[in-house]
Amino acid sequence: MNQRLRQAHHGRADLHVHTTSSDGTLSPDQVVREAARVGLGAVGIADHDTVGGIEAGLAAAKEVGIILVPAVEINTDFGSDEIHILGYFIDHRSPALTANLERQRNARYERGRKIVERLNDLGVKVSFDRVQQIAGGGAIGRPHVARALVESGYAGSLNGAFAKYLIRGAPAYVARHKLTPFQAVEMILEAGGAPVLAHPGIHKHDELIPELIEAGIKGIEAYHTEHSSVQAEHYAKIGRQHNLIVTGGSDSHGPDNIKTVEIGSVTIGMEAVEQLLCCSSTQQKSTG
Ligand code: AMP
Ligand code: ZN
Ligand code: FE
Ligand code: FE
Numbered sequence: 001m002n003q004r005l006r007q008a009h010h011g012r013a014d015l016h017v018h019t020t021s022s023d024g025t026l027s028p029d030q031v032v033r034e035a036a037r038v039g040l041g042a043v044g045i046a047d048h049d050t051v052g053g054i055e056a057g058l059a060a061a062k063e064v065g066i067i068l069v070p071a072v073e074i075n076t077d078f079g080s081d082e083i084h085i086l087g088y089f090i091d092h093r094s095p096a097l098t099a100n101l102e103r104q105r106n107a108r109y110e111r112g113r114k115i116v117e118r119l120n121d122l123g124v125k126v127s128f129d130r131v132q133q134i135a136g137g138g139a140i141g142r143p144h145v146a147r148a149l150v151e152s153g154y155a156g157s158l159n160g161a162f163a164k165y166l167i168r169g170a171p172a173y174v175a176r177h178k179l180t181p182f183q184a185v186e187m188i189l190e191a192g193g194a195p196v197l198a199h200p201g202i203h204k205h206d207e208l209i210p211e212l213i214e215a216g217i218k219g220i221e222a223y224h225t226e227h228s229s230v231q232a233e234h235y236a237k238i239g240r241q242h243n244l245i246v247t248g249g250s251d252s253h254g255p256d257n258i259k260t261v262e263i264g265s266v267t268i269g270m271e272a273v274e275q276l277l278c279c280s281s282t283q284q285k286s287t288g
Contacts, residue, residue: 012267015044016249021053025254028053032060042067051092074184089280090193097191107177194279201231223248
């Protein structure tokens with residue numbers, strides 16, 4: 001075990017990690033073990049539109065003695081842009097939440113099918129069965145289609161597959177089921193969680209922040225892999241001004257993915273975890 005690595009991360013939290021339950025490459029169990037290995041005190045599993053990885057994450061966290069922060073990342077639309085809303089300490093067993101997320105995942109499934117149809121119309125022979133296999137039962141996303149394209153030789157890399165076929169404006173692009181950020185905030189509040197605006201530096205819609213606060217967001221993800229230090233400071237300041245919890249995370253999707261981002265490469269102090277727990281109405285006892 002790398003002692004220096006452990007010390008650097010000790011008592012810190014990476015609140016934004018994806019698993020195989022959505023488009024990450026590590027299982028919830030592997031994510032938690034990696035978080036413990038690098039010395040984190042807490043890790044947030046925040047998969048796209050699913051809480052399917054939380055139970056396994058909680059079990060692993062109990063074994064290795066770190067805190068698993070149950071979370072979800074809901075993809076929403078604002079005009080032609082995407083806004084992501086994180087939900088922390090949600091009651092992952094809430095029937096309303098699981099039903100809402102299931103609807104989102106069904107929409108992802110339908111969209112995946114449509115993307116494959118478009119590809120087939122273009123003469124690109126990938127099958128939806130294969131895409132589903134790659135997704136392994138998790139929430140289907142474009143990265144899974146990208147993987148199918150690469151393995152069949154239609155693109156040289158996952159990024160290439162996106163650029164050629166999957167990005168907005170590309171020939172096989174299909175829009176996702178529309179959900180507003182406000183609906184996502186509502187879904188998270190309803191499930192007892194603390195809604196947090198994800199990586200605002202990517203979305204670049206600062207004008208929405210006051211409305212989102214009114215809708216009930218409790219935090220802002222100032223620290224994120226894609227934020228520059230100037231952006232991080234900008235959003236941390238906005239957070240402090242509005243009394244929001246300032247959060248952070250790597251948004252790691254695991255190794256061997258579109259971009260490899262190490263778990264623990266972006267962290268926040270453990271006080272953020274406490275604040276999020278205080279702000280949520282489900283005081284989960286399962287945090288080891
Ligand atoms: P989806 O949820 O199906 O819309 O896919 C979104 C995921 O695709 C994001 O989490 C990124 O990991 C990945 N992604 C989005 N845009 C690109 C891009 N231009 N190049 C590579 N990956 C991308
Ligand atoms: Zn993702
Ligand atoms: Fe995101
Ligand atoms: Fe993410």
